[in-house]
Amino acid sequence: MWFVGLGVLLILLKLLGIGPVAAWAWWWVLSPFAGAVLWWAWADASGYxxxxxxxxxxxxxxxxxxxxxxxxxxxxxxxxx
Structure with a gap:
């Protein structure tokens, strides 16, 4: 869940042009969502x-x-x- 929250925050910062996030590439901004997918895949596969x-x-x-x-x-x- 932390990954999703961080991803939403980064998207908002990117769209509003706030701070250094505005200059980041989109794949950096969207990377927390990939982390969330990997976490959920591992958690389900391991039985966590x-x-x-x-x-x-x-x-x-x-x-x-x-x-x-x-x-x-x-x-x-x-x-x-």
Missing amino acids: TKRREMDKMDERKEARRQKAMNALGQGEKDRRR
């Missing part, structure tokens, strides 16, 4: 995005479990003897 998705799902599942246990009075913090 799937692992992050599964980790988030596990965290939500554990939070739901803890909430249910606390509602039943079985939570770790609520144990009384």
Whole structure:
């Protein structure tokens, strides 16, 4: 996502003629989009995005479990003897 944001910023700077970016060649300005494509290709091919998705799902599942246990009075913090 950082690559896309940087690419949009560079395009705006190029079109508005602001700073040194106005003098850069277009392929330099558009290169962050190529970086984004390479990043997404690597992340999908290596399973990085799937692992992050599964980790988030596990965290939500554990939070739901803890909430249910606390509602039943079985939570770790609520144990009384």
